[in-house]
Amino acid sequence: MYVSALAFVVFYLGISKLHDAQGETISNGKDAKQSSTFGYYVANHALNIGYSHLGAITNPGNPCWWEVDLRGYFTISNITLTAVTDTANYLEKAFVEVMDKYVSLCSDVQVVWCGEVPNTVAAREKFTFTCNVTFPVRFVRVTRRSASSVRLKIGHVDVQGEGTMKPYRSYYKPSKNKKVSNPLLTTSAITAGDCGIVCHQHHSCIDFSYSATAPTDENYLLTDKALSSHHVNDNSWTTYTMYCM
Structure with missing residues (x-):
């Protein structure tokens, strides 16, 4: 089912084991x-x-x-x-x-x-x-x-x-009518929650965009770049920005 925009969307994965730094x-x-x-x-x-x-x-x-x-x-x-x-x-x-x-x-x-x-x-x-x-x-x-x-x-x-992997909960703040401009990954997701889980699993992910009505293979956009989203005239798109992590 479609997940509506909330004040914060919270996702959780357990703490991952740290690796030796390679410099x-x-x-x-x-x-x-x-x-x-x-x-x-x-x-x-x-x-x-x-x-x-x-x-x-x-x-x-x-x-x-x-x-x-x-x-x-x-x-x-x-x-x-x-x-x-x-x-x-x-x-x-x-x-x-x-x-x-x-x-x-x-x-x-x-x-x-x-x-x-x-x-x-x-x-x-x-x-x-x-x-x-x-x-x-x-x-x-x-x-x-x-x-x-x-x-x-x-x-x-x-x-x-x-x-390394994100060790804690990830809090994302939604912005309606915004879409990632230069995605690191473009794929499909059933809900915004599914997008958040994938973003959490990518240690470099900072923001993602989700649309319930876009083509199914292009309705989830993940980015590792700052300031990479823009306003669009399509209220199906919402960009979720990492807030307190």
Whole structure:
């Protein structure tokens, strides 16, 4: 039977066994944000090696932070921060944490502290941290605190690890009249609930679209890309976005 849009759609699979990390870069092309942005030094600069001499810079704040959403669940082997070519002191005493959920939305976030940059930083200096994490990670955050208002400036962030299954319940928020633009997978499903189960089983899946009236082999669209859905003039389509995971 057809599943109508609810405030949240919840699906569950058990915790999967973690794998040994293989050291593959998993942060390239992902979504970054920061506590504020100075000029055009946006958060995503820190994920593009071509911008590493400029970096991502926040406005003064306390604390100030930078975060990447890995858009999937991973075991983490190490995280490397690279200072920019100038004003490298804007990275001093910044610390790195990893989380399983979005800290601003979820009340039961697991957090592990991975390490801290020393109080003296040279231009282009690299700092590599290993994280003793027993849960799959989705978010990596770099935070800088001080007795006064400070900036955070990061040249480049490289996160290495490998994918694993989602370990918890997945909550999806529905948006009517929206459809995934560039699906990773196009197939058939009987209900929106069936779509959610498949999305949960793919560690890289973040959103999916479902239609009860589209051709049966094209009524379920799964994506691993951020901001990949668009509005359509067809109220049979609903896009479900991962909310608190």
